[in-house]
Amino acid sequence: MASLALRARSAPTARATHEPRAVKAALTLAAVGFIGLFLVVPLAAVFVEALDKGWTAYVAALREPMALSALRLTLLTAAVAVPLNLVFGLAAAWAIAKFDFAGKNVLVSLIDLPFGVSPVISGMVFILLFGRQGLLGPWLEAHDLRIVFAVPGLVLATVFVTFPFVARELIPLMQADGTDEEEAARVLGASGFHMFRRVTLPNIKWGLLYGVILCNARAMGEFGAVSVVSGHIRGQTNTLPLHVEILYNEYNFQAAFAAASLLACLALVTLVAKTAVEWRSARARHPEEPHVD
Amino acid sequence: MSIEVRNVTKSFGSFVAVNDVSLTVPTGELVGLLGPSGSGKTSLLRIIAGLESADRGQVLFEGEDAGRRDVRHRGVGFVFQHYALFRHMSVFENVAFGLRVRPRSRRPADAEIKRKVTDLLKLVQLDWLADRYPSQLSGGQRQRVALARALAVEPRVLLLDEPFGSLDAKVRQELRRWLRRLHDEIRVTSVFVTHDQEEALEVSDRVVVMNHGRVEQVGTPQEVFDHPATPFVMGFLGNVNMFHGRVEAGRAHLGPLSIDYPDHPHEAPRAAQGFARPYELELARAAGGDGFWATLRHVNPAGAVIKLELEDGETHPVQVETTRERYEALRPQAGERLYVRPRQVRIFVAEN
Numbered sequence: 001m002a003s004l005a006l007r008a009r010s011a012p013t014a015r016a017t018h019e020p021r022a023v024k025a026a027l028t029l030a031a032v033g034f035i036g037l038f039l040v041v042p043l044a045a046v047f048v049e050a051l052d053k054g055w056t057a058y059v060a061a062l063r064e065p066m067a068l069s070a071l072r073l074t075l076l077t078a079a080v081a082v083p084l085n086l087v088f089g090l091a092a093a094w095a096i097a098k099f100d101f102a103g104k105n106v107l108v109s110l111i112d113l114p115f116g117v118s119p120v121i122s123g124m125v126f127i128l129l130f131g132r133q134g135l136l137g138p139w140l141e142a143h144d145l146r147i148v149f150a151v152p153g154l155v156l157a158t159v160f161v162t163f164p165f166v167a168r169e170l171i172p173l174m175q176a177d178g179t180d181e182e183e184a185a186r187v188l189g190a191s192g193f194h195m196f197r198r199v200t201l202p203n204i205k206w207g208l209l210y211g212v213i214l215c216n217a218r219a220m221g222e223f224g225a226v227s228v229v230s231g232h233i234r235g236q237t238n239t240l241p242l243h244v245e246i247l248y249n250e251y252n253f254q255a256a257f258a259a260a261s262l263l264a265c266l267a268l269v270t271l272v273a274k275t276a277v278e279w280r281s282a283r284a285r286h287p288e289e290p291h292v293d
Numbered sequence: 294m295s296i297e298v299r300n301v302t303k304s305f306g307s308f309v310a311v312n313d314v315s316l317t318v319p320t321g322e323l324v325g326l327l328g329p330s331g332s333g334k335t336s337l338l339r340i341i342a343g344l345e346s347a348d349r350g351q352v353l354f355e356g357e358d359a360g361r362r363d364v365r366h367r368g369v370g371f372v373f374q375h376y377a378l379f380r381h382m383s384v385f386e387n388v389a390f391g392l393r394v395r396p397r398s399r400r401p402a403d404a405e406i407k408r409k410v411t412d413l414l415k416l417v418q419l420d421w422l423a424d425r426y427p428s429q430l431s432g433g434q435r436q437r438v439a440l441a442r443a444l445a446v447e448p449r450v451l452l453l454d455e456p457f458g459s460l461d462a463k464v465r466q467e468l469r470r471w472l473r474r475l476h477d478e479i480r481v482t483s484v485f486v487t488h489d490q491e492e493a494l495e496v497s498d499r500v501v502v503m504n505h506g507r508v509e510q511v512g513t514p515q516e517v518f519d520h521p522a523t524p525f526v527m528g529f530l531g532n533v534n535m536f537h538g539r540v541e542a543g544r545a546h547l548g549p550l551s552i553d554y555p556d557h558p559h560e561a562p563r564a565a566q567g568f569a570r571p572y573e574l575e576l577a578r579a580a581g582g583d584g585f586w587a588t589l590r591h592v593n594p595a596g597a598v599i600k601l602e603l604e605d606g607e608t609h610p611v612q613v614e615t616t617r618e619r620y621e622a623l624r625p626q627a628g629e630r631l632y633v634r635p636r637q638v639r640i641f642v643a644e645n
Contacts, residue, residue: 032457066589118435129529154521178377180373180377181377181378181379181380183371183373183377184373184377184378184379184442185379185390185394186344186364186365187343187344187364187370187371187440187443188366188391188394188443188445188446189365189391189394189395189446190365190390191365191394194394198379198390198394199379200297202379202381203380204383242483267415
């Protein structure tokens, strides 16, 4: 190790990837400058604007009934959509990674579909299906069921948009693991449940958690699809991102940014959680030193 | 527990992996399935285990159709080529797994599990590693943990897929001797898959040589080595010199060789192949007996036997192995012409 470092220092130009110090500095500066300008400054601006009229006004904007209702609805939507996509994603990844069947590639492409289409289109699909003039509209109306412009529509749109996160995260992981350990568990007499619970799940738990975190962040932050199916009924079908838009359109900037700061906080928490999980999963996959579980 | 395989066939798409194979493994024997990759040996092993289902045919354990039992209830121990240890469990928990997942009524108490796992780890000489994780073990250690784990459920049949395939040469040798001794001790009916003929010959009670999804020959290591039933077995078990030619009127004309072959007295010629192992060829400076002249190209004098490479008149390579004493007595030089006389040639006449 020491001799390697020594050689690198004594013959710096011999390495193919070596760049002059000025180039390094310029590239680093450009990257940091870009991140600062486009990520850090806007994020800071959110909090600055939110606290523009002082802490009391900030708290007041968040404790306002419409804001609280939007927050509740956002949490509710995520609380339904994330567990559903956890189960769907797990099932889809399991099927794709561990079995061979006809149409597997089609299924893989279908899982990616929500990533491919614009969220607005995703929202429109539900209007076309469940709206008054939609395919199932008359039937729903006859049974006095409301889906679009109501909470079920918001949940459906969110589930659709966030569907790929868990599955996408798990498929490569489970494919890389193969089926050896599962087969070993079966031969040793484990039932399907035992096999999943004691062999598969521990091997994918960090990837699963990572997918759930991303799924949750998107579920809470989704705007496009939700905006189409919501109908923007204040206190009823307004999620936090929609609430921000309404306030902003009413020139109530301080309140808009106060609500936005909640979403920004969520993003920051997600970022920290994501980094922690990535770090843990890297360690779980390549344990360098002995660790005790 | 005896194993009987009856007319088993298995295809993957258009590839026939196992083609109408029948086989009997008597109770307590250690049988080696030997063949090149793609010969169907691993597929056959997985069918016996129940990890794969046969398209046609039956697998019987002690006369009972095992196909009716799910892999969970077959009572087999399976050792995977790449160990397939549960990587988030300690060595102890890996071995204990098969006992812990039993239904409550048949699950041993914790103290009993602990005693049993410790005994097994002692048997595979790894009791001092019980708290480690698989990633902290060497390949040989992992393989022994995999074996202990398979034995923990007291299998009626032990199946091993290329058990030493991913180990380096020295560890391999040690482990296979150890496996042989272990089998002599526990005497559970065992089948293992290998592509290494030396391994098969050293470890097995009986060897099953497979090729293209079919069984070429079944026999004790000595039987298959000394009396190979087919040209494939001859060629697969050790180095061999092959001579192409024909038999007619009581003689075999095989490349540079011409020898008596009373088994085919007819005038009509038939295609034939002759085989002689490198140590069955003798070298001399003078002609004598049924042999041929060849030129010495290269000598590898390292090792207990001396390996010589010669070329016959048509530049076909001929490999000869001789003892150090005979080599010293002859002292042949590279480029020298020597007379090659086979002590024994096995001739396989082609079917019409």
